Amino acid sequence: MKSNVYIYILIMAGVTYIIRLLPLLLVRNEIENVTVKSFLYYVPYVTLSVMTFPAILNATNSVVSAAAGFITAVLTAFKGGSLFKVALFSCGIVFLIELFI
Numbered sequence: 873m874k875s876n877v878y879i880y881i882l883i884m885a886g887v888t889y890i891i892r893l894l895p896l897l898l899v900r901n902e903i904e905n906v907t908v909k910s911f912l913y914y915v916p917y918v919t920l921s922v923m924t925f926p927a928i929l930n931a932t933n934s935v936v937s938a939a940a941g942f943i944t945a946v947l948t949a950f951k952g953g954s955l956f957k958v959a960l961f962s963c964g965i966v967f968l969i970e971l972f973i
Contacts, residue, residue, distance in 0.1 A: 925942075928941070928942050929942075932966055932970060933970060933973075934969070934970065934973050936969065936973065937965075937966045937969035937970050937973060938966065940965050940966065940969050941962040941963070941965050941966035941969075942962070944961050944962045944965040945958050945959075945961070945962035948961045948962070
């Protein structure tokens with residue numbers, strides 16, 4: 873069975889278009905339900921987190937150094953560190969742990 877890549881691309885484009893078109897057609901009024909609003913508010917953050925976390929764990933040679941870098945990044949961010957500080961500290965911790973492991 874010979875597969876045609878153009879058929880796959882066409883199906884993928886159609887599915888993507890339908891997913892984006894359905895909310896415009898089905899939701900006419902403003903959403904008033906607080907639960908639905910909060911769910912839709914957090915969807916981008918959850919999606920980004922779900923895609924980023926496995927990449928963090930697979931980015932280094934050791935899961936231990938990746939977890940230490942992640943924990944360092946979270947703690948630095950919670951303490952109010954800038955994006956530069958978070959990146960600097962987490963990369964530094966990963967470098968030091970990778971150096972000794």
